[in-house]
Amino acid sequence: MEAITDKAVYDMHLSVSMEIQLRQINDYLAAAGVDPYAVIMRFYEDGSLPVRSKEAGKAVLKNYRAAALAEAENALRSAAAFCADSGNTLTDHNTAGPARKISRICVEKDALKYPLTGRILEKLGSEGEDPQEIESYKDVFYNKSGYSNETGRRLILAVRRDKLIMEGSGFCQDFGNSNFYYASCAMNCIYDCEYCYLKGMYPSDDLVIFVNIEDYFEKLREMLAGHPVYLCISYDTDLAALEYLTGFISKWNSFAAENNNLTLEVRSKSAAGRLWDNAPLENVIYAFTLSPDIICRMYEKAAPGLSARLSCIKEGLEKGFRVRVCFDPLLAIPDWEEEYGSVIDMLGEEPYRSGLYDLSCGTFRISSAYLKNMRKRFRSSTVCQYPYELKEGAYSYGEELSRRMSAFVKERLKDYFPEDRIYVWNE
Template identity: 35%
Template sequence: MKKFSHIYVEEDVKNHPLTIKILSKFPKSKIVYINKYSEVFNRPNQNYLVQKKGQNLIIAKKRHDFVYKGSELCEDFGNIHFFHTSNIYNCVYDCEYCYLQGLYPSAHLVIFVNLEDYFREIDKLIERKKIYLSISYETDLLALEYLTGFTREWIEYASSRDLLLEIRTKSANFSALEDLEIPPNVIFAWTLLPQPVIDRYEKFTPSLEMRLKSIKKAISRGLRIRISIEPVMYLENFEEVYSQFVKEVFSCIPEKSVRDVNVGAFRLPKEQAKRIEKLNEASLIFCYDTVVKDEVFTYRNASDYENFVAEEVKKYVPSEKVYVFNKKEKSSLEA
């Protein structure tokens, strides 16, 4: 279990049942009561990378902006009403390419315990239209299930609602939900990359082998899973590494158990990339041939990398199940 030297708690939620549950797990942490989480999270002159090495926890109440329109830099899988939400800011993993380090001023983990308010806001939204909602872009909910139980609550909520819910994860923690009935409108999406990429860029994440074992558990429960091969990161022997990786994945996962696959190259909003480079200019993510196009920082040959991986995937999965990010971008421009 992750340890926190300090836990900051908003006064408004100090008696919330989840706050009490979380604090009971960390009897040695110093508890500091605050009025608003921004007092700690938005302090000036913080260094994200330094804080990440000694990440602390903030327990807070979300008061507004519960749901956001889905980003154009994210795959929507053909869903018109695409939204995302996050009741946790930041992640226990430490991926070198992660956009969160360019998005937030602080690396501390923020848990908004008032999930019931999220549900009320989403209920208002789905009165007007059926939505596709991703709940784990800004953290890995399943990796933190031992702490919050949020994944379970989201699934139980979705089971009685007319929406499509995506839970994206790199974790190997599906066993935490093995006793739960997963409804068909809940999509589990595992982010998978070659082990050399995991070793180089995805600090503290489970190995490819562990993720595949977790996927097998989900499949054994009858789930059809989504595979997310992104961000596709360039490295030496690119074609050999990714070809072998795709072969390994689909030797473990039968095509009939795959809902779909998305492939997308490494990409960041230009301003976030600038902030990340300032934090860590020696990072390998800036050592290859990159370009800024339409305010997006990416590899100069991003579409080539995506297309190669997609063609490898199509050896095992029908093409209509494969979504390629740059193909989506071109289609929208043509329209």
């Protein structure tokens, strides 16, 4: 692949930045199982290459990108068909595949005095016996030599000392709320979605749980004395997936019940009915990310599948909870219109149609630094290697495709839901 790519770079007279684009296209082809050699050779065979000028080379690169995307789309369509035929390996959580096991447990010395530490270790049974004591989670989390691997990951119980409540990121939908903040009671997620920005943001796959939740509440009480707060508590993890260990959502729910000027968003791909053991509150929104079944199977392998998430939403609605549905990130998979359209049609049924509080969508976007890390780690991931467009430090599908995807989803949602309940990221 290298030799033919070098030749194409030379014969297209590419600048450094365009050469990077070409190499990325080829990495994407390789991840999709297509040999870039065959695609490049077609350009030589039909006389498109070599060219004499940079300008002509730029035009060929554009055509090459389009040809490569079409080739990869065909390959992905076959892979998706295979994935759909092979069926889910259902576990008791109805996931597409099993989550990685805990390979080792580390506990900060300071965390030992918190009751939650004891509760978590007890819940883990024999796995929780004889944890390794550490001074600071940072010594482990940022130490790559002990990196979690494909089959196991470390669990670290720690005390969060700073940045308990942080300002919401510009990459996230604020649903029209000012005073938009988020809290990280845990870092990393057992669901391991292939496109998840956490894989690029953190240097480690270790699952960190902060046991000092009362400190978060104390900080929030100070903030709430000054102004209302819209707080997302499940961004850097899927808190609902950890509820059986931590009971965090239940605690947050109780805190929200006492603080009317706090609105909580709990985002999740979980299908755990225990969420609905809490009291339904007007100021707690349970936000479920939905994806077409094929995305669940290909890229969200350890998360509950589409039907399990829908059943969980249904139960929450029937019990009177405020439920939001998020199509975020929208991925440009083959036949994405049909795939997303069919999920939206499912939401056109009751109780979703009259029960959902609101809905949102947003196309895939990620900071360039995170994606670079992910591309190095996941060479064979098509979602990481896709030749996204770079603008102002972020990678995305580019304005044209992003707008088209968001507009499509919004229009289809409008078949069933009033426009003022539909939020589009960056609209």
